[in-house]
Amino acid sequence: MTRKSEDTSRSTIRDVAARAGVSASTVSRVLGGVYPVSATTRTRVLRAVREMDYVADARAKAIAGVGTPTLAFVLEDITGPSFALMAHGVEREATRLGHLCLVCSTEGDARHEVEFVEMMRAQRAAAVILVGGGADTVEYRDRTRRMADSLASAGSRLVLCGRPPLGPGAPVTVIEYDNEGGAYALVAHVLAQGHHRVLFLGGKPDHTTAQGRERGYLAAHRARGLEPDPELVLHGDFTRDSGHRLMRQVLERGLEFTAVVAATDMVAAGALTALHEAGLSVPDDVSLAGYDDIPFARDLHPALTTVHVPYEELGRLAVRTALGREPNTPDEHLLLGTHVVVRNSVAAVEEAAA
Amino acid sequence: MTRKSEDTSRSTIRDVAARAGVSASTVSRVLGGVYPVSATTRTRVLRAVREMDYVADARAKAIAGVGTPTLAFVLEDITGPSFALMAHGVEREATRLGHLCLVCSTEGDARHEVEFVEMMRAQRAAAVILVGGGADTVEYRDRTRRMADSLASAGSRLVLCGRPPLGPGAPVTVIEYDNEGGAYALVAHVLAQGHHRVLFLGGKPDHTTAQGRERGYLAAHRARGLEPDPELVLHGDFTRDSGHRLMRQVLERGLEFTAVVAATDMVAAGALTALHEAGLSVPDDVSLAGYDDIPFARDLHPALTTVHVPYEELGRLAVRTALGREPNTPDEHLLLGTHVVVRNSVAAVEEAAA
DNA sequence: GTGAAAGCGCTAACAT
DNA sequence: ATGTTAGCGCTTTCAC
Numbered sequence: 001m002t003r004k005s006e007d008t009s010r011s012t013i014r015d016v017a018a019r020a021g022v023s024a025s026t027v028s029r030v031l032g033g034v035y036p037v038s039a040t041t042r043t044r045v046l047r048a049v050r051e052m053d054y055v056a057d058a059r060a061k062a063i064a065g066v067g068t069p070t071l072a073f074v075l076e077d078i079t080g081p082s083f084a085l086m087a088h089g090v091e092r093e094a095t096r097l098g099h100l101c102l103v104c105s106t107e108g109d110a111r112h113e114v115e116f117v118e119m120m121r122a123q124r125a126a127a128v129i130l131v132g133g134g135a136d137t138v139e140y141r142d143r144t145r146r147m148a149d150s151l152a153s154a155g156s157r158l159v160l161c162g163r164p165p166l167g168p169g170a171p172v173t174v175i176e177y178d179n180e181g182g183a184y185a186l187v188a189h190v191l192a193q194g195h196h197r198v199l200f201l202g203g204k205p206d207h208t209t210a211q212g213r214e215r216g217y218l219a220a221h222r223a224r225g226l227e228p229d230p231e232l233v234l235h236g237d238f239t240r241d242s243g244h245r246l247m248r249q250v251l252e253r254g255l256e257f258t259a260v261v262a263a264t265d266m267v268a269a270g271a272l273t274a275l276h277e278a279g280l281s282v283p284d285d286v287s288l289a290g291y292d293d294i295p296f297a298r299d300l301h302p303a304l305t306t307v308h309v310p311y312e313e314l315g316r317l318a319v320r321t322a323l324g325r326e327p328n329t330p331d332e333h334l335l336l337g338t339h340v341v342v343r344n345s346v347a348a349v350e351e352a353a354a
Numbered sequence: 355m356t357r358k359s360e361d362t363s364r365s366t367i368r369d370v371a372a373r374a375g376v377s378a379s380t381v382s383r384v385l386g387g388v389y390p391v392s393a394t395t396r397t398r399v400l401r402a403v404r405e406m407d408y409v410a411d412a413r414a415k416a417i418a419g420v421g422t423p424t425l426a427f428v429l430e431d432i433t434g435p436s437f438a439l440m441a442h443g444v445e446r447e448a449t450r451l452g453h454l455c456l457v458c459s460t461e462g463d464a465r466h467e468v469e470f471v472e473m474m475r476a477q478r479a480a481a482v483i484l485v486g487g488g489a490d491t492v493e494y495r496d497r498t499r500r501m502a503d504s505l506a507s508a509g510s511r512l513v514l515c516g517r518p519p520l521g522p523g524a525p526v527t528v529i530e531y532d533n534e535g536g537a538y539a540l541v542a543h544v545l546a547q548g549h550h551r552v553l554f555l556g557g558k559p560d561h562t563t564a565q566g567r568e569r570g571y572l573a574a575h576r577a578r579g580l581e582p583d584p585e586l587v588l589h590g591d592f593t594r595d596s597g598h599r600l601m602r603q604v605l606e607r608g609l610e611f612t613a614v615v616a617a618t619d620m621v622a623a624g625a626l627t628a629l630h631e632a633g634l635s636v637p638d639d640v641s642l643a644g645y646d647d648i649p650f651a652r653d654l655h656p657a658l659t660t661v662h663v664p665y666e667e668l669g670r671l672a673v674r675t676a677l678g679r680e681p682n683t684p685d686e687h688l689l690l691g692t693h694v695v696v697r698n699s700v701a702a703v704e705e706a707a708a
Numbered sequence: 709g710t711g712a713a714a715g716c717g718c719t720a721a722c723a724t
Numbered sequence: 725a726t727g728t729t730a731g732c733g734c735t736t737t738c739a740c
Contacts, residue, residue, distance in 0.1 A: 010478075010508045012733055023711045028735060038709055053504050058476040059413040059421070060733035063716050067413070068473070078432065079442045079649075088433045091459050100473065103457045105445050119422070119454065122412040124364070150407050154364045240653060269653040276655050295433075299594060299623040301630050301655040366717055377727045382719060392725055414717035417732050714737080723728070 011052045020048035031056060062124070071319060072102040072120040072128040074113060081266070081294035082311050086131055086161060089315025097323060099126065110143065117147045121154050127322035129159040129315075133209035136164035148172045159322045161314055164208045168331055175318050175334045179209055182307035182338030183216025183261075184223075186289055189305075189340055190259050191224055194349035195287060199260040200233040201246050201267050210238070213263050213291060232257060236267070243270030251278050258349055259287035265294045265306055272300060272345075283347035293341055303343035310336050365406045374402035385410060416478070425673060426456040426474040426482040428467060435620070435648035436665050440485055440515060443669025451677060453480065464497065471501045475508050481676035483513040483669075487563035490518035502526045513676045515668055518562045522685055529672050529688045533563055536661035536692030537570025537615075538577075540643055543659075543694055544613050545578055548703035549641060553614040554587040555600050555621050564592070567617050567645060586611060590621070597624030605632050612640060612703055619644035619651050619660055626654060626699075641700035657697035664690050 017024045022041060029035040030045045037045075048054075061067045071094045075083045087103065094101040102125065106112040113130070120128045128151060134140060145166050148158040152171035160166075160174040190198055200217045203210025214233065221228045234250070236242035243262055247270065250257075262268035268290030275282055282288045282302055290297060293308035314336060321334065371378045376395060383389040384399045391399075402408075415421045425448045429437045441457065448455040456479065460466040467484070474482045482505060488494060499520050502512040506525035514520075514528040544552055554571050557564025568587065575582045588604070590596035597616055601624065604611075616622035622644030629636055636642050636656055644651060647662035668690060675688065 013735095014733080024733090025712080025735080026710060029710085032735080036709065041709075053507055055472065055476045055508070057417070057478060057733055058473070059416045059478065060716090061735080062413045063411070063417055063718085064733080064735045065716065066735070068476075077442065078445065079438050081435075084433050084438050088431065088459065091432065091457065092461075095458065100477070101457055103441075103445060103455055104449065105442065107446075118409060119412070122409045122422075123454070124411060124413065153407055154409070240649070269650065273653050273655065273657065295594070296623065296650050299627050300653065301627065303627065367719095368717080378717090379719080379728080380726060383726085386719080390725060395725080411717055414732090415719080417716095417734085418718045418720085419732065420719065710740085712737105712739080714735105716734085716736105718732085719730105720732105721728105721730080724726085 010057075011054050013054075013056065016045070016048045016052055016054050019052065020045045068098065068100050069126040070100045070102055070123055071323075072104070072116070072123070072125040073131070074104045074106060074116045074120075074128060075131040076106055076108050078103070078105055081296065082292050082309065083131060085294075085311035086315040086318075089312035089317075090129060090319055091315075093316040093319040097319065099319070099323070114143060114147060117151065117158075121151055121156060124154070125156055127157045127159055127319065129161055129318050129322065130163060131161040133163055133207050135204070135206040136208045137206070140164065141166055144172075145170050157322050157325060159318045161318045162209065165333060166331065170331050171329065173318075173321050173325060173329075173332045173334075175314055175321070175336070177309050177314060177336040178338050179212030180216040180219065182291065182309070182340065183213040184220045185216075185338075186291065186305075186307045186340045187217045187220035187261055188223065189342065190261060190287065190289060190346055191220060191226070193259075193287065193346055195259040196226070197229065197232060197257040197259075199250065199255070199257040200228075201243055201260060201262040201271055202233055202235050203238050203263045203267075205235050210235075210263055217261060231255065238264045238266060240266045240270040243267030244274045245270070247271040247274035248278075251275075251280075257286070259289070259346060261289045261291075263291055265290035265292040265297050265304060268304055268306070269296070269300060272304075283345050287346035289346050298343060300345070302345045305341065305343045305345045307338050307340045309338050364411075365408050367408075367410065370399070370402050370406055370408050373406065374399045422452065422454050423480040424454045424456055424477055425677075426458070426470070426477070426479040427485065428458045428460060428470045428474075428482065429485040430460055430462050432457070432459055435650065436646050436663065437485065439648075439665035440669040440672075443666035443671075444483060444673055445669075447670040447673040451673065453673070453677070468497060468501060471505065471512075475505055475510060478508070479510055481511045481513055481673070483515055483672045483676065484517060485515040487516055487561050488518065489558070489560040490562050491560070494518065495520055498526075499524050511676050511679060513672045515672045516563065519687060520685065524685050525683065527672075527675050527679060527683075527686045527688075529668055529675070529690070531663050531668060531690040532692050533566030534570040534573065536645065536663070536694065537567040538574045539570075539692075540645065540659075540661045540694045541571045541574035541615055542577065543696065544615060544641065544643060544700055545574060545580070547613075547641065547700055549613040550580070551583065551586060551611040551613075553604065553609070553611040554582075555597055555614060555616040555625055556587055556589050557592050557617045557621075559589050564589075564617055571615060585609065592618045592620060594620045594624040597621030598628045599624070601625040601628035602632075605629075605634075613642070613700060614640060615643045615645075617645055619646040619648045619658060622658055622660070623650070623654060626658075637699050637701035643700050647695055652697060654699070656699045659695065659697045659699045661692050661694045663692050
């Protein structure tokens with residue numbers, strides 16, 4: 001059994017110094033690394049350190065100017081697959097760069113968000129990464145702008161990841177991906193299979209991510225000279241339950257369509273089981289596509305055609321650029337590409353039936 | 355536009371004091387809360403604070419004895435649905451209790467794990483929660499015991515969440531759930547549907563979670579006087595790919611079975627698509643069950659029968675008990691129940707066919 | 709090579 | 725009610 005010091009209170013550098021018969025500065029020096037210290041003193045100190053199982057208080061070091069930098073990550077709900085993917089990217093890159101990683105869930109509450117940002121500022125986080133879409137209201141811009149300024153004035157930096165950008169001049173970094181482009185490509189693909197009435201299961205009308213995807217849906221139609229029936233675009237949120245509910249209602253109402261494009265793989269999953277519950281077969285009776293390419297998409301049955309979003313990369317990039325910038329650099333904007341991944345959930349329409 | 359202080363370096367309490375024409379202690383007092391301060395001074399100070407957008411350095415406060423406590427959460431990969439669920443529980447409860455929440459991914463590397471724990475000790479984290487199963491080797495016990503002692507001697511506490519417990523006397527809290535019981539109930543349910551040859555897609559043979567589930571599988575058989583064919587229990591890991599690969603191999607080998615129980619919903623998902631790819635129907639041709647009850651289980655087709663594990667509760671409990679205990683309390687052991695949730699993926703065997 | 713002393717940003721005990 | 729001083733645990737001049 002390893003012997004441990006029995007004293008309940010953690011030992012300080014002075015305790016170690018005392019036990020080694022040297023001064024605190026000396027202990028600091030041998031622990032610090034490459035400062036000239038005599039071999040024998042070094043050994044004595046190291047032994048004391050080992051015997052007392054001493055670890056320097058990181059907060060004290062931080063305050064003295066040599067701490068491990070910290071990076072904060074605030075999102076809505078770690079449980080969402082795409083959030084989790086980003087979180088993973090952030091976390092990996094942060095530890096690769098030797099940063100600690102604080103995480104907070106807002107549960108979708110904007111008040112929590114600003115509270116967290118305030119805390120992170122108090123923690124002197126090197127950067128705080130805000131993740132997940134939302135409404136682009138003036139209230140949002142003001143609030144976020146305020147956070148950005150306040151962080152910047154404290155030598156930190158705000159990163160918006162998949163979020164509405166602020167106006168020019170704000171000290172933020174925004175990393176986005178091409179919502180509209182992905183939706184455009186996806187819907188073009190569906191249309192190319194001969195579908196004419198494709199249902200769109202969208203998100204909240206004021207949510208910018210939802211808007212981008214909806215724009216893509218519309219644009220793809222118009223590029224073919226089609227004007228989609230307004231009845232076909234529905235609004236809900238990005239959850240599985242929303243997809244399920246919406247799909248059910250549509251089925252009850254007897255709306256006509258041969259394909260459905262969901263704003264999210266989660267929505268698609270809910271819609272899929274609603275379809276199944278109604279005895280419909282995908283893609284034989286109706287085609288279905290999603291958005292996000294979460295890992296589970298390929299294990300749905302049929303495997304879901306969707307658009308891939310490089311979420312993990314997004315997270316990695318967020319920390320890399322945030323940490324690379326000078327705090328007060330004005331707005332910077334990265335846009336990552338998306339691409340559709342074709343699996344088995346959308347089929348060509350039977351021309352005979354038409 | 356809100357005016358902000360232009361000075362790039364964050365302001366200190368003394369700067370605020372200077373601007374308000376008072377002493378630092380006074381600023382500290384008005385910010386601190388309920389200490390008697392004259393109304394006019396208070397206003398002056400608050401104005402200065404606002405004008406400078408001042409926030410007290412949390413690290414300095416911490417070192418002075420009044421910091422926001424921090425809690426660390428180290429897991430293998432935030433991307434796994436069950437990990438994410440636990441993380442969510444931990445995070446929610448932590449912020450509810452006013453704690454900050456540090457998170458680290460080990461990517462399955464034990465060395466990273468001890469490094470992280472060491473860092474957390476340096477951060478003076480109130481508790482560190484280690485999550486996720488593993489092998490119960492003596493190396494594991496030694497290493498973990500060492501971490502527990504070291505944390506305890508620093509006034510912190512180690513919590514093992516869904517992990518092999520240490521021997522008695524170690525200053526840890528372990529929170530587990532009933533792996534064996536859940537598997538037992540699930541397999542009993544499958545057996546009760548008339549299945550005699552049920553395939554088990556297990557995890558790594560030395561992984562304690564995998565072992566518990568396998569024991570349940572065996573025990574359920576024996577309780578019915580059955581001795582399962584050893585050929586029917588396979589080993590892989592807990593990933594979707596493992597389930598997919600294993601299922602494929604089994605199908606190629608032409609093994610006979612009417613039901614498969616996967617050690618994990620992820621494994622089940624992989625197995626399900628392999629089954630589908632082979633043109634088999636679930637549950638008409640073969641029944642399938644999983645374990646974990648991740649949110650996606652009900653959107654698989656057919657909806658997956660599985661055993662529910664209260665992961666989120668697990669996380670919440672982990673922080674609650676960790677924070678409630680005195681640091682040096684010896685081992686404490688909580689065991690949460692599991693229960694099977696019946697959906698549509700296991701059917702009764704056709705007695706006619708037999 | 710090593711110690712004493714000052715300083716990091718804050719709070720708290722002690723004065724007044 | 726407010727200022728002064730000491731102290732939290734550490735690093736870093738500045739002496740010797």
